[in-house]
Amino acid sequence: xxxxxxxxxxxxxxxDDRDRVNLAVLRDLVEHLIRGGVHxxxxxxxxxxxxxxxxxxxxxxxxxxxxxxxxRVPVYAGTGAVTTxxxxxxxxxxxxxxxxxxxxxxxxxxxxxxxxxxxxxxAIARATRLPVLLYANPARTSCPLRPPLVARLAxxxxxxxxxxxxxxxxxxxxxxxxxGEGFSVLAGRDTLILATLLYGGRGAIAATANVAPALVxxxxxxxxxxxxxxxxxxxxxxxxLRHAFELGTFPAVIKEALGLMGMRAxxxxxxxxxxxxxxxxxxxxVLRELGLV
Numbered sequence: 058x059x060x061x062x063x064x065x066x067x068x069x070x071x072x073d074d075r076d077r078v079n080l081a082v083l084r085d086l087v088e089h090l091i092r093g094g095v096h097x098x099x100x101x102x103x104x105x106x107x108x109x110x111x112x113x114x115x116x117x118x119x120x121x122x123x124x125x126x127x128x129r130v131p132v133y134a135g136t137g138a139v140t141t142x143x144x145x146x147x148x149x150x151x152x153x154x155x156x157x158x159x160x161x162x163x164x165x166x167x168x169x170x171x172x173x174x175x176x177x178x179x180a181i182a183r184a185t186r187l188p189v190l191l192y193a194n195p196a197r198t199s200c201p202l203r204p205p206l207v208a209r210l211a212x213x214x215x216x217x218x219x220x221x222x223x224x225x226x227x228x229x230x231x232x233x234x235x236x237g238e239g240f241s242v243l244a245g246r247d248t249l250i251l252a253t254l255l256y257g258g259r260g261a262i263a264a265t266a267n268v269a270p271a272l273v274x275x276x277x278x279x280x281x282x283x284x285x286x287x288x289x290x291x292x293x294x295x296x297x298l299r300h301a302f303e304l305g306t307f308p309a310v311i312k313e314a315l316g317l318m319g320m321r322a323x324x325x326x327x328x329x330x331x332x333x334x335x336x337x338x339x340x341x342x343v344l345r346e347l348g349l350v
Contacts, residue, residue, distance in 0.1 A: 059131055059158050059188045061218045061241040062259040063096025064250075064274045066266035067104040069311050070118055072323035078114055080121050082321055086267070087125040089320065093270025094278075096260065098122060099160060101135035103194065103222075104264045104308045107162075109326035116150050123155035133262075137162030137192060141177045145184045158188040160220060160262070165198035171206045182213050191219040194245065204228070208235035220245045220262045226252055233257045247273070247299040251292040254280045265298050268314045269347060294347065301343045304336040317341050317350055 068090070071082035090098060100122045101107040101115055110118070119134045126132055134151035136159045138144040148159050161181055163169075169177065182189050191210060193202040202219070210216050219236070221229050222245030229249070232242045233256055244253035244261035253261065254277065266273040272295055279288035302310050306329045312322040313332045317340065324331055332340065344350045 058215065058217060060239075060259070061097070061133070061158065061188070061190055061243055064094075064260055064266055064270070064277050065097035065099050065133060065243070065262045066090050066095055066270060067099045067102040067262050067264045068122070069267055069308065069315065069322050070101065070105045070110070071312075071321070072326070074323070076326065078110075078118060079321070079323055080117070082323070083118065083121050084125045085320060086315075086322070087122060090266065090270050091126070091129055093266070094274040095130060095266060095270050096274075096277075097131040097133060098126060099133040099135065099262050102160060102192075102262070103162070103197065104267070104311060105135060106308065106326055107135045107137070112147065112150060115147065116154050119151055119154035119156055131157040133158045133160050133190065135160050135162065135192075136181075137164075139164045139166060141180050144177070144181050148181055148185045148187070152185055152187050156187065158190060158217070159185065160190040160192045162192040162194060163198050163200040163202060165200060168200055171203060174200075174202070174206060175209055178210050178216065179213060182215050185215070188215050188217040190217060190241075190243075192222070192245070193219060194222040196222070196224070204231040204235045207232055211236045211240045217241060218243060218259070221253075222246055224249065226256070229253055229258065230256045248292075248296055250276050250295075251280060251288050254288075264302075264308070264311055265295055267311050268318065268344070269295065269298060269349060272347065297343050298347065301340055304340055305332045306330065310340060313337060313340055314344060317344055
């Protein structure tokens with residue numbers, strides 16, 4: 058069974074000027090990320106605008122990423138949905154499209170009880186042979202995954218870990234403690250990658266790795282080599298890019314950054330708009346400080 062670890066970019070989904078998935082740029086993005094040394098790729102997460110695409114588009118994105126990767130790194134696909142039925146169906150789509158694992162965000166808009174969440178995730182896990190990664194992002198979903206629930210879910214054979222985007226390091230530490238040795242906890246907040254590793258986490262699913270994969274990877278690799286000072290330096294260098302997310306409506310900033318670097322990731326799906334010229338200039342300054350433009 059796959060053990061999620063290392064730096065896994067939460068990929069954006071490039072669009073063309075007619076609002077279609079730009080498959081050529083998606084393939085280019087795969088190559089850009091693999092050249093940066095990443096340890097996996099995550100398609101159709103929050104940065105990938107999973108909520109904005111229909112099932113056929115999602116299948117196309119996963120198939121394209123899997124084909125472009127060609128087995129070089131594992132491919133994770135986001136298959137979360139409000140209902141268990143839809144999440145099971147999307148997980149089947151991901152499995153059929155060749156994904157190596159799925160990441161399943163909690164339901165959103167509704168707030169299920171812990172028992173309802175347990176049955177939700179257990180049903181998804183039963184319905185697939187793929188490893189399942191839980192995804193906690195309570196600021197977006199208003200649906201927390203409490204540590205006692207995670208401890209129960211970790212006992213299901215193919216539930217292999219959790220992406221924690223809570224930004225609460227105490228909660229991250231609890232996930233690590235209750236999950237046990239075979240359960241991978243990955244940072245979902247890019248400013249807390251090193252802190253998560255120090256607590257015993259196994260890596261990160263990082264949006265900023267779209268733009269600066271080598272820098273994000275260096276946090277992980279330096280930590281593994283025992284170079285804590287170097288890992289901390291890399292983490293601090295990365296922070297301004299993560300804080301630049303505030304320049305636009307989520308998740309537009311990463312696409313704008315890629316565009317400034319010469320990769321035409323296109324716009325987000327409406328109603329999210331591009332950055333205005335002043336904010337784009339500020340973002341360009343951040344990229345220039347990192348030597349990316």
